[in-house]
Amino acid sequence: MVKLVTLTIDGIKVQVPAAATILAAAGKARVPIPHLCYMGGINEVNACKVCVVEIAGRKHLVSACTEKVAEGMEVLVSSPRALAARRTMVQLLLSQHECDCAECSRNGSCQLQKLAADLGIGELPYRKKIVGRPWDPAFPLQRDEKKCIKCFRCVNVCAKVQTMKVWQVQKSGALTTVGVADGLNIAQAPCTLCGQCISQCPAGALSERDDVGKLETALAEKKRVLALAPPAFRSLAADFFALKKEAVTAPLVAALVKKTGIPSVTEGSEAASRFVEAEAALLAENLKKEDAAPLFSSACPVFTRFLRFKYPALKKYLSPTPSPLFFFGEEAKKGEAKNIFTLALAPCLGKKGEADEAPCAGENERPIDAVLTPQEAERFLKSFSLRAEECEAELLSKKTEGSTDPAGNSLVVPILTALYEKVTGQKLPAEKLQTFSSAPGRKDYVLELDGRTLRTCAVVGQKNAVKLLDDIQSGKAKYAYVEVMNCPALCQSAPQS
Numbered sequence: 001m002v003k004l005v006t007l008t009i010d011g012i013k014v015q016v017p018a019a020a021t022i023l024a025a026a027g028k029a030r031v032p033i034p035h036l037c038y039m040g041g042i043n044e045v046n047a048c049k050v051c052v053v054e055i056a057g058r059k060h061l062v063s064a065c066t067e068k069v070a071e072g073m074e075v076l077v078s079s080p081r082a083l084a085a086r087r088t089m090v091q092l093l094l095s096q097h098e099c100d101c102a103e104c105s106r107n108g109s110c111q112l113q114k115l116a117a118d119l120g121i122g123e124l125p126y127r128k129k130i131v132g133r134p135w136d137p138a139f140p141l142q143r144d145e146k147k148c149i150k151c152f153r154c155v156n157v158c159a160k161v162q163t164m165k166v167w168q169v170q171k172s173g174a175l176t177t178v179g180v181a182d183g184l185n186i187a188q189a190p191c192t193l194c195g196q197c198i199s200q201c202p203a204g205a206l207s208e209r210d211d212v213g214k215l216e217t218a219l220a221e222k223k224r225v226l227a228l229a230p231p232a233f234r235s236l237a238a239d240f241f242a243l244k245k246e247a248v249t250a251p252l253v254a255a256l257v258k259k260t261g262i263p264s265v266t267e268g269s270e271a272a273s274r275f276v277e278a279e280a281a282l283l284a285e286n287l288k289k290e291d292a293a294p295l296f297s298s299a300c301p302v303f304t305r306f307l308r309f310k311y312p313a314l315k316k317y318l319s320p321t322p323s324p325l326f327f328f329g330e331e332a333k334k335g336e337a338k339n340i341f342t343l344a345l346a347p348c349l350g351k352k353g354e355a356d357e358a359p360c361a362g363e364n365e366r367p368i369d370a371v372l373t374p375q376e377a378e379r380f381l382k383s384f385s386l387r388a389e390e391c392e393a394e395l396l397s398k399k400t401e402g403s404t405d406p407a408g409n410s411l412v413v414p415i416l417t418a419l420y421e422k423v424t425g426q427k428l429p430a431e432k433l434q435t436f437s438s439a440p441g442r443k444d445y446v447l448e449l450d451g452r453t454l455r456t457c458a459v460v461g462q463k464n465a466v467k468l469l470d471d472i473q474s475g476k477a478k479y480a481y482v483e484v485m486n487c488p489a490l491c492q493s494a495p496q497s
């Protein structure tokens with residue numbers, strides 16, 4: 001049986017397991033304790049000391065994120081001593097952080113900025129000591145060392161959650177810093193561009209490369225901007241404008257984006273169809289082989305990078321079909337490519353990497369000129385003071401109908417449907433396709449086709465992808481087609497702190 005202890009937190013009585021930390025107990029008592037570096041089970045390094053609290057009868061303050069509870073403990077979160085110490089800790093962090101908040105992409109969503117404001121930090125009593133090494137400005141992931149507060153969240157989320165170990169704690173003592181492991185340049189490092197370290201950085205030291213300027217230049221030069229806003233972008237737009245997800249339709253997204261001067265917005269169904277057709281054709285070819293290798297979908301760029309870095313032996317099974325992003329760009333640039341600017345409003349950082357690496361088609365034109373991540377898209381759209389309600393009213397007045405279907409990500413069913421039609425010349429009867437969950441985050445699709453059984457699957461989440469790849473490598477699982485979406489929940493989720 002779990003041993004429980006009873007303690008008070010700012011006078012509120014709470015009972016928790018004896019192994020709990022003060023921070024966990026405070027959570028149960030609903031007493032907020034500010035914290036920056038702590039991420040449960042991922043980053044418990046006691047680095048920032050922002051969570052200091054006083055314990056009645058004890059001489060020294062303690063960190064609530066690591067100190068365990070005890071029977072009868074009286075915790076004082078906001079005593080004058082605890083508050084003064086917390087202010088000092090934040091002032092010390094600010095003394096090593098370049099506070100260019102107005103120019104920072106995290107302005108308004110920065111945890112350090114909020115904490116400093118909440119604690120009423122004014123002038124800093126400490127001399128600022130800010131150092132920073134140069135960074136490759138072309139890489140999709142940007143790091144500004146001058147803002148790093150050495151909380152190590154990036155180091156541990158990358159190593160423990162994403163299993164990539166891109167970052168490393170370097171030097172020691174007052175010189176301790178974070179850099180790319182093994183002295184590599186970030187472009188040489190095994191970064192999958194999953195973006196999780198950016199989401200977890202509490203100080204704006206990590207960010208996505210800002211491509212809003214490229215779009216603004218194109219608009220100023222009167223280029224014809226053709227935008228791809230995939231179905232996943234609908235729920236992002238709902239968040240930006242605080243709308244209900246089911247209220248945001250494709251026409252509403254298009255109407256909002258067009259208010260910025262972008263004349264053409266598509267969800268990319270044609271590009272997706274071309275992708276589906278190409279994948280179905282490859283699968284049809286594979287059917288002719290006795291023991292065909294699995295085919296890995298190239299639709300998720302984070303997964304393709306992950307496979308490249310972590311499972312080089314399986315890399316050869318990656319589908320040669322470029323992703324729907326490429327098909328959109330290629331189609332859009334047919335004709336006068338010079339005057340066309342292709343834009344993708346993408347749900348993730350990985351798409352920036354994908355666009356950067358896409359082969360040039362004629363006259364050095366890349367298929368996609370700019371990819372805006374949700375953060376950039378939000379900044380861009382909000383700079384126009386758009387009001388979603390106006391667009392909604394306008395759409396209603398024109399009786400425009402829009403789908404409110406939840407934006408599904410997987411293309412496995414459309415690919416199998418196209419394959420069936422290609423091979424048999426007939427529509428796919430429902431009973432020929434069985435679906436079931438075969439492992440956490442893994443859905444199997446089994447197709448009865450011309451007397452053969454074709455087993456395929458769609459996997460969501462990197463942890464589940466690792467299990468699948470290990471099963472494939474060990475021979476435990478055999479699939480004809482595999483689709484992995486590296487990030488769960490429409491490519492937007494991040495580990496919670």
Ligand code: SF4
Nearest residue numbers: 148149151152154201
């Ligand atoms: S880059 Fe951000 S997450 Fe990483 S150690 Fe610095 S402040 Fe923390």
Ligand code: SF4
Nearest residue numbers: 158191192194195197
């Ligand atoms: S983007 Fe992902 S893989 Fe790259 S450094 Fe950050 S957490 Fe690691």
Ligand code: FES
Nearest residue numbers: 035037048049065
């Ligand atoms: S949150 Fe407790 S030391 Fe940083």
